[in-house]
Amino acid sequence: MSFDGPSSIEITQVHSSAPDQSASLSASPSSHTIPTESRLVRPRKRDMEEPERDDSGSGPSSALGQFAMAPATRTTVVTTTTTTTTTFPPLVVRPPRAVRNLDTRRYPLAMSPTPTSLRNLKFKIGDKAMVFNEPEDTNNAPTEPQRPEPYSQRSAIDNVMAQDMCLPSPSLSPVTAMNALHGESSFESEGLDVDTDSSLDHSVSRLPKSNRLQDVGSRAKKISSPSLMDMPKVLEFFDSVPEELKTYLMYQFLRRCPKPTLHFVAEVVNPTLKCDFLALLPLELSLNIVKYLDVQTMCRAAQVSKKWRHIINSDEKTWKELLERDGYILSDGELDQAIREGWGWQFPSGTDGHEKDLSVLSPTSADKETSPALSPSGPSERALLPSLSLNRRPKRKANTRASSRKLAKRKVSSSTNGYTEPDWKKGVAASEAPYAAANAAAAAVPYPDVGLPSLRGLYLFKSLYRRHHAMRKGWMQPELKPQHIAFRAHDRHVVTCLQFDADKILTGSDDTNINVYDTRTGALKATLEGHEGGVWALEYHGNTLVSGSTDRSVRVWDIEQARCTQVFHGHTSTVRCLQILLPTEIGQDANGHPEIMPKQPLIITGSRDSNLRVWKLPKPGDPVYYQTGPLLDDTECPYFVRVLPGHHHSVRAIAAHGDTLVSGSYDCTVKVWKISTGQTLHTLQGHSMKVYSVVLDPKRNRCISGAMDHTVKVWSLDDGSVLYNLEGHSSLVGLLALESDFLVSAAADSTLRIWDPEHGHCRYKLSAHTGAITCFQHDGQKVISGSDRTLKMWDVTTGQCVRDLLTDLSGVWQVRFNNRKCVAAVQRDNLTYIEVLDFGAARDGVSVNKLGHRRVVNRRGREILPSAVDDMSE
Known part of the structure; x- marks a missing residue:
């Protein structure tokens, strides 16, 4: 026997040529046909007028929905083949008690319509396809008796049991019984002379009394009045329905629930519906997901659970990349200090929070033998250190051969000197990878007694990121005071150029000297003498310093040895500007390989002789080379590359990146050069007066220039056209800088302006100075600018002045800052000073009484009394 057919047909005609058989409603119905009119009893009038009970709150024609079953096809093979196809009428479900009268304040879902996805459900019971369809709106069903609808829309019985109630004989087929029941129920609302198909109605109260059976009536009464004892049956019924109907029923239950139940x-x-994907995935895949998060998202995700906290915080590689991506530069020895002192175990917070030296609290050698971080302890003890035992990547067994050789050399040298490196330092020496550094930190300070054991973990590079982030935030917090030291420099001369790092400060002056100071103490480390004129330009990279002077020479210095190693001649006037250009990836070649330009480090100089010159940057260890004067043939100099002629007046400013060089001149033009060939790509004409400043925008392939004509122009490097004229300044625009998608211009009109480099809009005008802006620097957080009497700091995102860093000045020559320190060359009482403001001192544990006060030190870095300021020799 096989069944097939469409999913829903609402026709009740029966075509049968098979022998008489009987079946239940769930299988093929019987093909018997019985004259129903002979068995119908005409209801009495009083029965028709008897009031009917309606618990649903709707009329006879209202319905919750209807079930439609696929036609059943039966094939019987005897000597001939007979096929019987029976289509079932839809089973129309009586609507439940109306919910329209429920208070929506207490029953929020009472008036919510059934979602569209639940109105038409297809499912199977056994191998039988079924369709459940709900009308558009069951709540608005008519409450008064309606004229019977066509056969395809007639109402149905409550359940299969009601069919048995009106069967005249056990042998009758379900379809015949339904037809009989249907025909009898139609008399209640229509007369016998109405020739129409009426709706099925199985309610006991609506059957003719002559057809009611006492036992069936009692069963119907029990069904219509459910009790608490029926709860198991309800649950069993719910378990038996298909998954699709469970969704529908559950929604109907929720519509009838008050708010407390819904909560x-x-x-x-x-x-139960939440999925902890980071905990379920392998650790390697989890870390691969985490690396795409930004810092704010990382910190939020670390608060989800302990598992997430350990996965995210212990991802040393990602935190190291974030540290570099956000511009935080570790000073020399900072990583070693963090490993040695156990910074990765600490979570200092607040303006006075700082990292402590946990090495003094680390276990002794005897304690280390039983330390859970170093010994093979039991599971309960190892569980105290989940970040190391579960989430920390293990040390790699194989390192590169070069690293092994370096480590071997260090071992030999240390043994010959009678010095043994700590175990943790050997781990760092073996590899500079972040996980190797974290493992070294675990060996240096194993499991210190800090914080709660359940939250204790070693997160080295996150601690370094948090430290530098706290320093950056401290700049904008007025309650945080910097450590302030000052020392005399270059007597009464102007400081023309300044550059510094965590170790040293280099200043060039018109007194012909270059001074090197200790950044931490202010002590004078060296004075570089050799130029015969004022030093107007300098820049250093690593241990190599390049300077240009009014004596028309370019000198290369070894900073640590404080000696000049090379001297270049060629310019016939003052060397006004210079730049060290390092190889940079500028794209990919035709084969997809990175394209690096220039091929080697270069020195580019601009002079008042209207020319630019390109030199090779000498390498450490190159032989000494001194030119005593200009050569007849420039190629005789082993470091000479080429001359870039073309300007007709002094070259005032240059900017280079990759293979592109931009120069601004007093001839009112800006030139764009191809460094590798010396070709002039564009001559940008548009300024009506001298050009004083230029910057390159490699990201957008543009350059920007400021001039004496009060304007700032944005040029396209593609075709040399002017994209924007930035107007607003009322005097010479002498300074420009582009950083973190903020273009800042400073002018002699005592104002600075912050521009949008993409569209050329002016974001903010910074006006609080009273004189021409002599120097400034900015990043994505702040602008620090100097004028006649003050050094001010501004919020680059709001344009507001945050605080005055220095006051009571006679002048400000230069200013530079990094993540934690600001260094300024100023004039006080006609004397030149270098002022150092350290906003990271509080993070180093410097006492509060040493913060916020200016301390003057002598050239040895020793603090002197105010009365002895004039005597700086000791």
Whole structure:
């Protein structure tokens, strides 16, 4: 026997040529046909007028929905083949008690319509296809008796049991019984002379009394009046229905639930629907996901659970990349100090929070033997250190051969000197990878007694990121005071150029000297003498310093040895500007390989002789080379590359990146050069007066220039056209800088302006100075600018002045800052000073009484009394 057919047909005609058989409603119905009119009893009038009970709140024609079953096809093979196809009428479900009268304030879902996805459900019971369809709106069903609808829309019985109630004989087929029941129920609303198909109605109260059976009536009464004892049956019924109907029924239950019940259901259900994908995935895949998060998202994700906290915080590689991506530069020895002192175990917070030296609290050698971080302890003890035992990547067994050779050399040298490196330092020496550094930190300070054991973990590079981030935030917090030291420099001369790092400060002056100071103490480390004129330009990279002077020479210096190693001649006037250009990836070649330009480090100089010159940057260890004067043939100099002629007046400013060089001149033009060939790509004409400043925008392939004509122009490097004229300044625009998508211009009109480099809009005008702006620097957080009497700091995102860093000045020559320190060359009482403001001192544990006060030190870095300021020799 096989069944096939469409999913839903609402026709009740029966075509049968098979032998008489009987079947239940769930299988093929019987093909018997019985004259129903002979068995119908005409209801009495009083029965027709008897009031009917309606618990649903709707009329006879209202319905919750209807079930439609696929036609059943039966094939019987005897000597001939007979096929019987029976189509079932839809089973129309009586609507439940109306919910329209429920208070929506207490029953929020009472008036919510059934979602569209639940109105038409297809499912199977056994191998039988079924369709459940709900009308558009069951709440608005008519409440008064209606004229019977066509056969395809007639109402149905409550359940299969009601069919048995009106069967005249056990042998009758379900379809015949339904037809009989249908025909009899039609008399209640229509007369016998109405020739129409009426709706099925199985309610006991609506059957003719002559057809009511006492036992069936009692069963119907029990069904219509459910009790608490029926709860198991309800649950069993719910378990038996298909998954699709469970969704529909559950929604109907929720519509009838008050708010407290909905809250309870939500509290129970919602947590079970959440999936902790980071905990379920292998650790390697979890870390591969985490690396795409930004810092703010990382910190939020670390608060989700302990598992997430350990996965995210212990991802040393990602935190190291974030540290570099956000411009935080570790000073020399900072990583070693963090490993040695156990910074990775600490979580200092607040303006006075700082990292402590946990090495003094580390276990002794005897304690280390039983330390859970170093010994093979039991599971309960190892569980105290999940970040190391579960989430920390293990040390790699194989390192590169070069690293092994370096480590071997260090071992030999240390043994010959009678010095043994600590175990943790050997781990760092073996590899500079972040996980190797974290393992070294675990060996240096194993499991110190800090914080709660359940939250204790070693997160080295996150601690370094948090430290530098706290320093950056401290700049904008007025309650945080910097450590302030000052020392005399270059007597009464102007400081023309300044550059510094965590170790040293280099200043060039018109007194012909270059001074090197200790950044931490202010002590004078060296004075570089050799130029015969004022030093107007300098820049250093690593241990190599390049300077240009009014004596028309370019000198290369070894900073540590404080000696000049090379001297270049060629310019016939003052060397006004210079830049060290390092190889940079500018794209990819035709084969997809990175394209690096220039091929080697270069020195580019601009002079008042209207020319630019390109030199090779000498390498450490190159032989000494001194030119005593200009050569007849420039190629005789082993470091000479080429001359870039073309300007007709002094070259005032240059900017280079990759293979592109931009120069601004007093001839009112800006030139764009191809460094590798010396070709002039564009001559940008548009300024009506001298050009004083230029910057390159490699990201947008543009350059920007400021001039004496009060304007700032944005040029396209593609075709040399002017994209924007930035107007607003009322005097010479002598300074420009582009950083973190903020273009800042400073002018002699005592104002600075912050521009949008993409569209050329002026974001903010910074006006609080009273004189021409002599120097400034900015990043994505702040602008620090100097004028006649003050050094001010501005919020680059709001344009507001945050604080005055220095006051009571006679002048400000230069200013530079990094993540934690600001260094300024100023004039006080006609004397030149270098002022150092350290906003990271509080993070180093410097006492509060040493913060916020200016301390003057002598050339040895020793603090002197105010009365002895004039005597700086000791």
